[in-house]
Amino acid sequence: MAFEYAPAPESRSVVDIAPSYGLFVDGEFTDPVDGGWRDTVNPATEEVLSKVADAGPADVRRAVQAARTAYEQVWGPMPGRERAKYLYRIARLIQERSRELAVLETLDNGKPIRESRDVDLPLVAAHFFYHAGWADKLEYAGLGPRPRPLGVAAQVIPWNFPLLMLAWKVAPALACGNTVVLKPAETTPLTALAFADICRQADLPPGVVNILTGAGETGRLLVEDPDVDKVAFTGSTEVGRQIMRTLAGTGTRLTLELGGKAANVVFDDAPIDQAVEGIVNGIYFNQGHVCCAGSRLLVQESVADELLASLKRRLATLRLGDPLDKNTDIGAINSAAQLARISELTAAGDDEGAERWTAPCELPDRGYWFPPTIFTGVTQAHRIAREEIFGPVLSVLTFRTPEEAVEKANNTPYGLSAGIWTEKGSRILWMAQRLRAGVVWANTFNRFDPTSPFGGYKESGFGREGGIAGLAAYLESSEVAS
Amino acid sequence: MTDRLEVRKTYKLFIGGAFPRSESGRTYEVLAADGSFLANAALASRKDGRNAVVAARKGFASWSGATAYNRGQVLYRVAELMEGRRDQFVAEVASAGVSADQAVAEVDAAIDLWVWYAGWTDKLAQVLGSANPVAGPYFNFSLPEPTGVVVAVAPDRTPLLGLVAVVAPALAAGNAVVALASTSAPLPAITLTEVLATSDVPGGVVNVLTGRQEEILPWLASHADVDGLDLAGVTDSDLATALESEAAGTLKRVRGPRPHQDWAAAPGLAPLRAFVETKTVWHPQGV
Numbered sequence: 001m002a003f004e005y006a007p008a009p010e011s012r013s014v015v016d017i018a019p020s021y022g023l024f025v026d027g028e029f030t031d032p033v034d035g036g037w038r039d040t041v042n043p044a045t046e047e048v049l050s051k052v053a054d055a056g057p058a059d060v061r062r063a064v065q066a067a068r069t070a071y072e073q074v075w076g077p078m079p080g081r082e083r084a085k086y087l088y089r090i091a092r093l094i095q096e097r098s099r100e101l102a103v104l105e106t107l108d109n110g111k112p113i114r115e116s117r118d119v120d121l122p123l124v125a126a127h128f129f130y131h132a133g134w135a136d137k138l139e140y141a142g143l144g145p146r147p148r149p150l151g152v153a154a155q156v157i158p159w160n161f162p163l164l165m166l167a168w169k170v171a172p173a174l175a176c177g178n179t180v181v182l183k184p185a186e187t188t189p190l191t192a193l194a195f196a197d198i199c200r201q202a203d204l205p206p207g208v209v210n211i212l213t214g215a216g217e218t219g220r221l222l223v224e225d226p227d228v229d230k231v232a233f234t235g236s237t238e239v240g241r242q243i244m245r246t247l248a249g250t251g252t253r254l255t256l257e258l259g260g261k262a263a264n265v266v267f268d269d270a271p272i273d274q275a276v277e278g279i280v281n282g283i284y285f286n287q288g289h290v291c292c293a294g295s296r297l298l299v300q301e302s303v304a305d306e307l308l309a310s311l312k313r314r315l316a317t318l319r320l321g322d323p324l325d326k327n328t329d330i331g332a333i334n335s336a337a338q339l340a341r342i343s344e345l346t347a348a349g350d351d352e353g354a355e356r357w358t359a360p361c362e363l364p365d366r367g368y369w370f371p372p373t374i375f376t377g378v379t380q381a382h383r384i385a386r387e388e389i390f391g392p393v394l395s396v397l398t399f400r401t402p403e404e405a406v407e408k409a410n411n412t413p414y415g416l417s418a419g420i421w422t423e424k425g426s427r428i429l430w431m432a433q434r435l436r437a438g439v440v441w442a443n444t445f446n447r448f449d450p451t452s453p454f455g456g457y458k459e460s461g462f463g464r465e466g467g468i469a470g471l472a473a474y475l476e477s478s479e480v481a482s
Numbered sequence: 483m484t485d486r487l488e489v490r491k492t493y494k495l496f497i498g499g500a501f502p503r504s505e506s507g508r509t510y511e512v513l514a515a516d517g518s519f520l521a522n523a524a525l526a527s528r529k530d531g532r533n534a535v536v537a538a539r540k541g542f543a544s545w546s547g548a549t550a551y552n553r554g555q556v557l558y559r560v561a562e563l564m565e566g567r568r569d570q571f572v573a574e575v576a577s578a579g580v581s582a583d584q585a586v587a588e589v590d591a592a593i594d595l596w597v598w599y600a601g602w603t604d605k606l607a608q609v610l611g612s613a614n615p616v617a618g619p620y621f622n623f624s625l626p627e628p629t630g631v632v633v634a635v636a637p638d639r640t641p642l643l644g645l646v647a648v649v650a651p652a653l654a655a656g657n658a659v660v661a662l663a664s665t666s667a668p669l670p671a672i673t674l675t676e677v678l679a680t681s682d683v684p685g686g687v688v689n690v691l692t693g694r695q696e697e698i699l700p701w702l703a704s705h706a707d708v709d710g711l712d713l714a715g716v717t718d719s720d721l722a723t724a725l726e727s728e729a730a731g732t733l734k735r736v737r738g739p740r741p742h743q744d745w746a747a748a749p750g751l752a753p754l755r756a757f758v759e760t761k762t763v764w765h766p767q768g769v
Contacts, residue, residue: 126617142609144750237733244730249723251738258733413732432763442765449616453624453760458709459733462759467614469624469760481737481756 005319008326010113014100017107017190020051023059023213024196026066027206033058035214040189043110044323044332044367052189055212060181060221063210067152067179068227070207075179076149080136087132087175089202094125097198101191105163106323108190110332110368111286113324123448124167127466130450131171134471138176141468144477149177150253151229153474156219157192158235159185159334160289160390166192168465169232170209171450176474178230179208183222186215187335220246228252230474234291237388237414237459253482255463255473257291257455259388260416263409264294264445265431267402268303270421274443276310279394282419282445284318284372287331288392289338291460292417294445296385298405301398308376308396315359315372322364330361330392333368342370342391349375349384354395380411388414402427406434415457419445438464493668495524495692496675498537499685504693505529512669515579523668526693528701534660534689535707538631541686542658546628548684550604557600557654559681564593567677571670575642578667591746592646598749599654606655606754619767626758628656629735630709633702635662635695637715642670643745648714649688651753657710660689660702664715668692696721703728710735710757717741 020037022029035056039048055063075083094101101124102116109116138147153173157165162184173180184192196211212218216239223231223243230253233243237258247254264282266275282294299307323331333339350356359372370391378385378395385395399405409418418437420428428442438456441447448454453469455461463473472480493512494501503509506527512520524530545553564571568589576585610626632652636645641664652659663671675690691698695716702708703725711729716722716739729736737756 240733241730244733245727248726248730249719249738256733428765432761438759438761440761440763442763444620444764444766447616447618447620447764449614449618449622451614452616452622452764453612453614453762455760457759457761461733462735464760467624467762468612469610472755479751479755481752 005327009322010103010324010326012103015104017050021053021193023053023055024193024211025063032056035059038186040108040187042107043334046366049107050190052213055214055218057221059212060218060225063181063212064152064225064227066207067181067210070205071151071179074205075208076177080138083174083177084132084135086202086204087128087135087171090198091125091128091132093198093201094128098125101163101194104194105191108188109159109162110323110334112328112331114326115286120161120164124163127167127171127450131175135175138475141471143472143475144479147475147477150474150476151178152227153178153180153230153232154222154225154228155180155182155232156223156235157184159188160286162188163191163195165234166195172470173474174208176471178474181210181212181222183212183214183219189213232473240461256461257465258459258461259414260291260460261296261386261388261412261414262292262294262417263296263298264419265298265405265409265421266300266307267422268300269423272307272310275307275421276314278419278421278445279311280314283394284330284392285446287333289334289390290446292439294419295389295395297394297396298399298408299396301400304398312357318359318372320361320371330372333370333391336368338390339368339370342389342393345384345387345389346373346393349382352382354378354382354384380408386412402431406431410436413459416460493521493523493672495526495530496690497534499679514577520577521669523692526691526698528698530691531698531702534691535631535705537686537689538658538660539707541684542631544684545658545687546656553656554600554603556682557596557603557650560677561593561596561600563677563681564596570673571642574670574673578641588640588643592643595646596650599650602654602754610758621765621767622762624760624762627761629757629759630657631660631707632657632710632712632757633660633708634712635715636664636671638664638666640745641667644715645671645674647745647749648712652757653688655754655758657757658687662695662698663690663692665694699725700728704731706732708734712737713739
C-alpha cells in the first residue's frame with residue numbers, strides 16, 4: 001500500500017520581503033534615475049512578491065563609475081589578506097542566514113526548498129569560503145609571479161540558480177581584486193538584493209559590489225559600457241553570441257557559460273537502479289532548469305526497455321507541487337515565458353514523431369508547472385534532441401557500441417557536460433577522453449564544487465568557473481592569453 | 483667553375499600533407515626588399531581555405547589522439563630538420579629585407595622555439611591540470627585538452643619566427659592548424675612546410691596558405707568547423723574586429739592581433755593556454 005505524505009511546509013516567516021527594492025549602487029539602495037520598476041512573482045502561486053527597479057542607462061553609468069572608483073581607490077590597492085577576510089565574512093554571513101536565503105530563493109525561483117536548502121545555499125557559502133583563501137595566494141596559482149586584477153567586472157547571471165550563479169561570479173572576481181557590477185535575472189532578483197544586505201553587514205567598502213536589477217536591456221547597457229574591463233555572462237547561447245559580437249575588437253575580457261544538451265550515456269553493465277537515480281538527478285533536478293542537465297539519455301539498446309520501465313516507475317513517485325514543502329521533488333517552472341518555451345518544444349517532439357510519456361501527477365491550479373516527461377523514439381534530427389529545452393523533459397536515444405555512443409553524444413554544437421554509467425573503469429576513462437564536454441560525470445551527475453572547474457567546449461561557451469582554472473578569468477598576467 | 487643557371491622552386495600551398503597550387507589557379511608576385519622578383523606565390527582562395535579546414539579536421543583526430551611523448555618527438559624532429567636547412571631559411575628571411583645577422587637570429591630563434599614547445603607536450607597536463615579536493619566522496623581531476631582546428635595568422639614582421647610562434651604552441655597542445663603565412667614574405671613559410679612534410683607531422687595537422695588576409699580570413703572566421711582563431715598577424719583593426727564578430731557565430735576562441743609582440747621574447751604559457759579546454763571528470767569513491 002502507498003502512504004500519503006502529510007504536508008511539511010517550510011515557514012515563510014524567516015523572510016522579510018520589502019514592498020520594493022531600488023538599485024544597490026555604491027553601498028546604498030537608491031531608486032532608478034532613468035529606469036523603471038517591475039514586479040517579481042512567485043512562480044508557484046503567481047503572487048507578486050515585490051517591486052524591483054529596472055536600471056536605465058544613467059543607472060548603469062553610475063554603477064560602473066562606483067565600481068571603477070572602488071577599484072582604483074579601495075579594493076585594487078587593498079592587500080590580498082584583507083580582501084580575504086571580507087570574503088570569509090561574507091561566507092560566514094551566508095551560512096548564518098542560509099535558511100532565510102533558501103526560503104527566499106524558493107519563493108522567487110520556484111525550486112524545491114530541499115534543493116535550495118541542501119544544494120544551492122551550501123554551495124554558495126562554499127564558493128565564498130574557497131575563493132576567500134585565494135585572495136592572498138594568487139601568486140601560487142601558476143598564473144605567473146604577479147597576477148593583476150582586471151578592474152571592473154560586469155556580470156550577468158541567469159534565473160535557474162540565482163544566488164549560486166552570483167557566488168560563482170562575485171567570489172572569484174573579488175578574490176582576484178576586481179570590483180563588480182552584477183545584474184541578476186529579471187525573474188529572480190530577490191536573493192541578489194539580499195546579498196547586497198550581506199555586503200552591508202560585512203562592511204564591504206561601498207562600490208565593490210553593485211547590484212543592478214533589470215531585464216535584457218539593462219544587461220546590454222552594462223556589458224557595452226566602455227569602462228568595463230571584463231564581462232562574465234551565464235545564459236543562453238544566443239545572447240552569448242550577441243555579447244561576443246558587441247565586444248569584438250574592444251579587448252574587453254570575456255567568459256561565457258552558455259547552453260547545453262548533455263548526453264547521459266548508460267551502458268548495459270551499469271547498475272540500473274543507480275543509473276535511474278542519476279538520470280532523474282540529471283534532468284529532473286531543478287525542473288531541468290540546468291544548463292548542464294542530462295537532457296539526452298543515450299542507453300545501450302540491450303537494456304533500454306528495462307531501464308525505461310524502471311525510470312518510469314521512479315518518476316511516478318516524484319512529488320510535484322508546493323516548492324516550500326520539504327517533501328517536494330519537482331517545483332514550479334520559473335516563468336510563464338519558460339513554460340511556453342517548454343510547451344512549444346515538446347509539441348515539436350510530438351509533431352516530429354517522438355512518443356511522449358508523462359509522469360502521473362496533478363498540477364496545481366495556479367502557477368507555472370510542467371510534469372516530468374520522457375520522449376522515446378527520438379532521432380538525432382529531432383528538435384528535442386538538438387535544442388536546449390531547459391525543462392523537465394528527457395529525450396531518449398539508443399546505441400549499440402561505445403563508438404556509436406561517443407559519436408551521438410558529441411553530435412551537438414554544445415559541449416558543457418556529459419554522463420557515463422558503467423561498471424568498467426577502462427571504459428569510463430576511454431569515454432571521458434572522447435566526450436567533447438567540459439564536465440564529465442562518471443557514475444554520478446550534476447555534482448558541483450568550488451574547487452572543480454566548470455564550463456563548456458564549443459558553443460557552450462569559454463572560460464571556467466571554479467578551481468585554479470576559474471581564477472584565470474579574472475586576472476591579467478604574462479601567462480594568461482588575453 | 484662554369485656559370486650554372488639555378489633551378490628555382492615553385493612555391494605552392496600545403497594542404498593535407500600535399501602541395502597543391504591554388505584551386506583558383508592564381509598567384510601573386512613576391513618581391514625582395516630591393517624590388518627584384520623572388521617568386522610567384524599561390525594566391526589562396528576561399529575554396530583552398532575550406533579544403534584546408536577539412537584536412538585539419540581529419541588531422542586533428544590523429545594528432546590529438548597521439549601520445550604526448552609522440553607529439554613531442556615529432557615537434558623536436560621539426561627543429562632537427564630546420565637546423566639542416568638553416569642556410570636556406572636564413573637566405574629566404576634575408577631576402578625579405580633584413581640584415582644577415584637579423585636573419586640568422588630569427589632562424590635560430592625559430593628553431594629553438596620548436597625545441598621549447600616540443601618539450602611542453604608531455605608537461606602541459608601536469609602544469610595546467612589539477613586534482614580537485616571536492617567536499618564529498620568523489621575523485622575529481624581537470625585536464626587541458628586541445629580546442630580543435632585553429633586558424634593562425636602569421637605576422638609580416640619576422641615572418642618565419644612569427645609563424646612558428648603561433649603554430650608551434652597550438653600543435654604542442656594537440657590542435658590542428660590552418661596557418662595563413664605573411665602576405666609580403668611567404669617564402670620561408672613554404673619552405674617550412676617542406677620541413678613539416680618530412681618530419682612525421684601527420685598530413686592535415688598543419689596546413690599553410692599564402693594569400694590575402696582580407697580575402698580568406700572572413701570565410702575561415704565564420705567556418706563552423708573552425709574552433710579557434712589566432713589573429714596575431716592581422717594589422718587592419720577593422721578587419722580584426724569583423725573577424726572576431728564573425729567568430730561569435732560559433733563561439734570560437736579568439737586571440738586578438740598582437741602588433742607589438744616581440745616574437746623573440748620568451749613566450750611563457752599564454753600561447754599554450756590560448757587553445758586548450760579544461761575538462762573536469764568526476765567519479766564517486768566507495769566500496
